[in-house]
Each structure stands twice: as structure tokens, then as C-alpha cells.
Amino acid sequence: MTLRQRRRTLRARTKVAAALAVAALAAGGLAACDFSSGATAGRPSATSARPSPSPSPTPEWDRSPRSLAAVGDSITRGFDACTVLSDCPEVSWATGTDPGVNSLALRLLGPSGAAKRSWNVARSGADASDLPEQMARAAAHRPELVTVMIGANDACADTVDRMTPVEDFRASFEAALARLRKGAPKAQVYVSSVPDLKRLWSVGRGDALGSRIWELGICATMLGGAQDVSVQAQQRRDTVQERVVAYNGVLEDVCGKDDRCRYDGGAVFDYRFTQAQLSRWDWFHPGRDGQRRIAEIAYRNVTAAQAP
Template sequence: MGDSITRAFDACGPLADCPQASWSTGTDPGVDSLAGRLLDRPARDSRNLAESGATVSDLPGQMSRAAAREPGLVTVLIGSNDACRPSVGTMTPVAAFRADFEQALETLWEESPESQVYVASIPDLTRLWEVGRDEADARRVWEFGICPSMLRAPRSTVEAAVARREQVSSRAEAYNSALREVCTKDRRCRWDGGAVHDYRFTADALSHWDWFHPSRDGQGELAEMAYARITRR
């Protein structure tokens, strides 16, 4: 479940999903997805129900579709699009974010009470800005509206720009706190411990089509973090 990150948007080419390279359900051996590590037949026995552009408000609907299949494990990576808005004023309120996430889990467990859930934290959006701000190609593509609340005017050091980035970072951290608090209340849900947020993305781990979404290498890193957390005793 989730958004364009789990759809591996821009991982294989410009402006397109590449689900075979998804960290969660992909079949690309270079990524070595979570499903590929856990299942004998990942292409047959897993489904990618994430949607590019999704926000947390879309998660209950995704969970409803997943619940109908009574999955053994559901992965969730959601929230970047709630912070990546045209302005800080249009970011999803934290209370609404929490409520939608709670509803999503309730929706899943009402229909499929035995399903386990892995919840990944939202990547550090400030880190993505740090990696790309001095890259001319990144600055050019960011002008097309990629995460404008964080990435607009990436080299600006005026007080308003600095404050804007700090607000976005703080909101994403608040979302992560909500994900953690809700997830850790139930033994069926496993939180990543902030691993994805703490991961220091490099240029190689980012798609050079947009300098925002994970590349194949980045997708592989997400898969490794998920596998390590899920199999940890």
C-alpha cells in the first residue's frame, strides 16, 4: 500500500511507474524486493495496490481492496504526498493524517484480522533537498512542481525559504510520530523504527529523472531495510 515510491515511479524511465522494481513486490533481481525474499513465487503471490499520487486519505480504500485477499503481510509507505503540497498551508493536518491511518488499519483488520502489517517511515525530505540542491539537473526538473513545499527555490537562503523547509520537515516528522504511535499499539503491526527516515539517500539512490523518487538502487535499500525489520526477532 502507498504511493509512487512503492510503485517505483521514475525508477526505470521518465514519468512512469515501474512496479517490477518496487521495493515491496518487485520482480527485478537487481532490487531483490521484500516479496522476492519472502515468497517462492512473488509475481503470483503478491499484489502492488499502491497508487502514484496517493495521500493517506487514499489508504483506507487501498486497505479495503487488500483485505478482500486476506493477505499474510501488508506493507505501507505513505505520507510524502501529504507533506509535498503546493504550499505549507495545504499540507495534511496531523490529526487528519492520524485518523486516516487508524481507519486504514481498522479497515484491514475488520475483514482480515490475521494480516500482519509493516509500516515504513516517511523519507527525510530535507535530505532529498540536500542531495539535489546543487545539481543543475535536479533544480531544472524540480521546477516542474516536484514536492514544491520543500523543493521550490532550492538554493534560496532567505528567511522565508528556510522557514518553509523547516515546516515541511517538522510536519513529516509529526506524521512519522503518528505512524509509529498507531502502529505500535497493535502486535500485528511492525514499525520500521524510523529506518527509512534515517537513511541517508545518496545521488545514486535517487532517480535522475526527478531527483526525488528512489532509483533501482534506492528501491533495493528500502527492500533491505524492510526485510531486516520484518525478520528481526
């Protein structure tokens, strides 16, 4: 073999060796890529193999609480359900002792338990701004369940402009839950939706006596001028109805962020009540039968396996 031939052979061998080296490096690179890609190779990467922290368990809802406190307004106080212009807490849907109403406390605790381990700290005329103080009073009893019904007075102002702004309503409810959590961190909360005030107008406006009583100033934003069906009056009622719907949205949203809070899913708002459920003195507050129906809704939702 000549010198030139030996040089060509050496160059050829060098090229082959270089090609083999490149191929080996490429194969190694692909293998490395395959190993690092769990999706391609079917193997978890070092990152995905690392165990993720377990989420904190959601507290289980206690369907049989052994004590109860109620916060809210005149509905929870049983106002105008027994006598005119008077509270009647014994028929309250939440804590009443009247067996005909069969309140939530009676259903959950029995007569003896309701008498000893239920507290009604609601106040007639209260609106959402009163809730934080009421919650602090409720928390002092260390109840296992707190019921909330608020919002009707926030919508039932003298004029539409004086209704509680939605942002203020939210701030008050959030502050109320914070006060409860400070004093009774493990208490469960059952939140009732605000009743349908427009249905109230629709149901009661046909009663001559009831509509005259409304003119004394009961929920003027919705019930004032009950027989007025002008465009302006309808727009006013629609505005109030939208505000009530917004309040219920706040109650649902804020409650949904608390593991120990259960909203009624709009059950009270959706209830198709009739005149039979209204007070005979003001055609606005629930009478005994109305209180009983609210108690039934509450008991069903508190004892349900799942939230509404």
C-alpha cells in the same frame, strides 16, 4: 478483714479484671490487624490471595509470511525508476520482480511465490486519505503481511498551508488499519517511515539539472526555490520537516497500538541516501538502487526477532 477492706479488695480485683479484659481486647485487635495486613504479618490478605486474570497473550510476529500486499504511493509503484513519468512496479521495493532490486516479496517468497502471492495496490499520487480504500483492496487478498509507505505526498503540497493536517493523517491511518482488520484480522502490517525530505533537498540542490526539474512543481513545499537560502525559505523547509517528523510519530503511535503491526523505527527516514539512490528523471523518487535499499531495510525489520 473489715467490711471496708473487703470492699477495697473487691474494687481492686474489678480494676485488674477490667485491665486484663482491655489488654485482651487490644491484643485481639492487634492480632486481627496483623492477620489482615499481609505486609506486616507476611501473609496475603483475602483480596491479594485471589488470582488475577491472565492477560491475553501477544500474537507472535511471523518472520516468514507466505503472502504480501503493498499499499501506498508512487514510491511503492516504482514511479520514474525505469522510464520517465511512468510506474515501474517490477522494481518496487515491496513486490517487484526485478532480481537486481530483490524486493521484499522476492526475499520472503522467492520468484514463484512473489509472482503468485504478492499484490501491489498502491497508487502514484496517493496520500493518507487514500489508504482506507487501498487497505480494503489489500484485505480482499487475505495477505499474511501488508506493507505501508505513505506520507510524502501529504507533505509535498503546493504550499505549506495545504499539507495534510496531522490530525487528519492520524484519522486516515487509523481508518485504514480498521478496514484491514475487518477484512483480514490476522494480517501483519509493516509500516515504513516517511523519507527525510529535507535531506533530499540537501542532496539534490547541488545538481543543476535536478534543481531545474524540481522547479516544474515537484514537492514545492520542500524543493521549490532550491537555491533560495533566505530565512523565509529555511523556515518553510523546517515547517515541512516538522510535519514529516509528526507524520512518523503518528505512524509509530498508531502502529504500536496494534499487536500485529511493526513500525520501522524511523529506518527509512534515517537512511543517509545519496544521489546514487535517486531517479535520474526527477531527482525525487528512488531509482533502482534506492528501491533496493528500501527493500533491504524492510527485509531486515520484517525478519528481525524484535521490532526496531
